Each structure stands twice: as structure tokens, then as C-alpha cells.
Amino acid sequence: MIPVCRLEDLPAGESVRLDTTPPVAVFNADGALYAVDDTCSHQDASLSEGWLEGCLVECPLHAATFDLRTGQPTCLPARRPVRTHRVSVVDGTIHVHLTEPAAVPVPVPASATSAIVPAGVSGAGSLSATAHSTLTGEGSAA
Numbered sequence: 001m002i003p004v005c006r007l008e009d010l011p012a013g014e015s016v017r018l019d020t021t022p023p024v025a026v027f028n029a030d031g032a033l034y035a036v037d038d039t040c041s042h043q044d045a046s047l048s049e050g051w052l053e054g055c056l057v058e059c060p061l062h063a064a065t066f067d068l069r070t071g072q073p074t075c076l077p078a079r080r081p082v083r084t085h086r087v088s089v090v091d092g093t094i095h096v097h098l099t100e101p102a103a104v105p106v107p108v109p110a111s112a113t114s115a116i117v118p119a120g121v122s123g124a125g126s127l128s129a130t131a132h133s134t135l136t137g138e139g140s141a142a
């Protein structure tokens, strides 16, 4: 949970950028608080410097728009979403709860008799080897 600022310091229609890794943009838009990855999924532009219209933010570089509720682009040239993050207000201070990267491998339990490792998951090679070994008995003491 990362503190952002006091609620009164982020008025409606404004945004703030957090220098986290990756950077996060927090918006007060359309009567709600939203947080998304700050870097546009098209190229290297800061969405916190974009323009708000309702719960959409328009990228300042090539004008792709993103829905702050879902992170999904609503027009080209952006094709990929930006991650969304949960926002809370505790004692008048806005906090962001950073979302785990979507490609975090899920450990396979040692007792698993079957496992499905999604294709393209970062680190899937080592997970596949573990699952294969579990399923076939390879690597176990003879």
C-alpha cells in the first residue's frame, strides 16, 4: 500500500504520477479515484500528462484513450491495456495497492498429479520442467 497524497490535494479532473517501478498515475475522474500504469502501452508517454474526459484518459502523444476502470484502450494506436491498481482512502490519504504483474508464475505444488502451465508465462520453462518431472517421475531417485 503506497501513500499518494491527501484527498484534498487531488481535486476532480486532476492526476498525479508516482515514481514507482513501473510508474503509476492516479486520477480523480468522473467522481472516483483510479490508478493505472502511467506509461502508455503504445509508446513511452506519461498518461498522467494526458487529458481526462469522464473516466477516459487521452494519451498526450498520439491520442489513444484508455478506460480508467479497466485499463483497456478504446481507440488506436494503443492496442494493449495498461494495468489497473486498487485505490483506497485511509484517514484522508489516498493509497495505491500495486497489482502484481499478470505474468507471475504460480508455483506448482509438489504433490500435484497434473499441472497446466500457460504458454508464454515468464519463467514457464522452469515450471514446465517441474511439472514434467512430477508427471513422468523423471528426476526422482531410482
Ligand code: FES
Pocket: 040, 041, 042, 043, 044, 045, 059, 060, 061, 062, 063, 064, 076, 077, 078
Ligand atoms: S504513446 Fe500513447 S498513443 Fe502513442
